[in-house]
Amino acid sequence: MPVDAPRPSAWRLLLIFSRIGLTSFGGGLSGWLLREFVQDRNWLSEEEFLNGLALSQALPGVNVKNMAIWIGFKLAGPAGAIAGFMGIIVPPAFIIVLMAVAFSKLTDYPLTSIALAGAAAAAIGLSASMAITAARRVPRRAFPLLCLAATFLAVGIFHWPLLWVVLGAGALSVAVEYRRLSSGEGI
Template sequence: MAAAEQKPSIPTLMEFFVVVVRIGLTSFGGGLSGWLLREFVQRRHWLDEEEFLSGLSLAQAFPGVNVVNLSIWIGYRLLGTRGALAGACGIIVPPAILVVLIAALFAALTDYPLTHLVLDGVGAAAVGLSLQMGIIAARRVAMKGLEQIVIMAAAFVAVGLLHISLPLVVVVLGALSVSLAYWRLARA
């Protein structure tokens, strides 16, 4: 944990772009936001956990693909407009080309039962990235008091157990929670 609190360092545009492209091309099995946390925060210390989680929360509440939003957000925070552009292109373009190539090969690949087994195994391991991020986010929330824990639990139950649609949960619970936070800040 001590290492996670190291002082953030700003990458060059090229360093940032290369890491984003690498994540885009190697993130088999999904859980991309977890990859970003891993690479940007835990391994390279480009930004701290707190800042990452703030960006992630906004990326999720905003329309669009979370990981693309997050990549643009972080790119802008680190390197301004060119960083945002590098983040968007790096996470979209190389994987988009690859997915078309894979589709062209798909017929041949699916003939082997091994392909499915390999993908199932990769998918199972990739769930770890999402879970790890959930645990880290929850741990931070839990430190901030009962009110935040109750809202987190409500979001979990609404989405995970009651299967209420995400936009509805974001709008209703988000508005409630943000108003409450605003009210507290105004009184403080």
């Protein structure tokens, strides 16, 4: 966080995460978080955000929930982590229950399918934006590209179990990166 930027309160984080959770859904939430905390508010650097995103994706559970907890903790400590979790989960969960009741009444109308298709397209666009931002920052080295290709082949072509491929490739990647960093290369 920039030195001169005021630290947000847990209450402010709760309101921000609630707004994000209530106004977006699907895979595009990471894009909203990037825009909100890095681009608009300058509370996190792009590198910090991408490191947090990588950690959130590596941990079990929902990526966006993990990211909200990480951002909240990074910006406002334990109270911020609780605010991030509560803001991204509770208000949307309440709305989902209400929408499920209403949606069961609207499934007969064609406009419902059109609206959902439009929302899906927006979520795909936000996910693509996030992927492009992350791809621009990834160093172009042979080993990460080799891991990418090997993972694609193992899961996409050979249909090996995702869990074992990710665990194996992840462990190998961490070991190689640890060795590279501890040798002083690329620090």
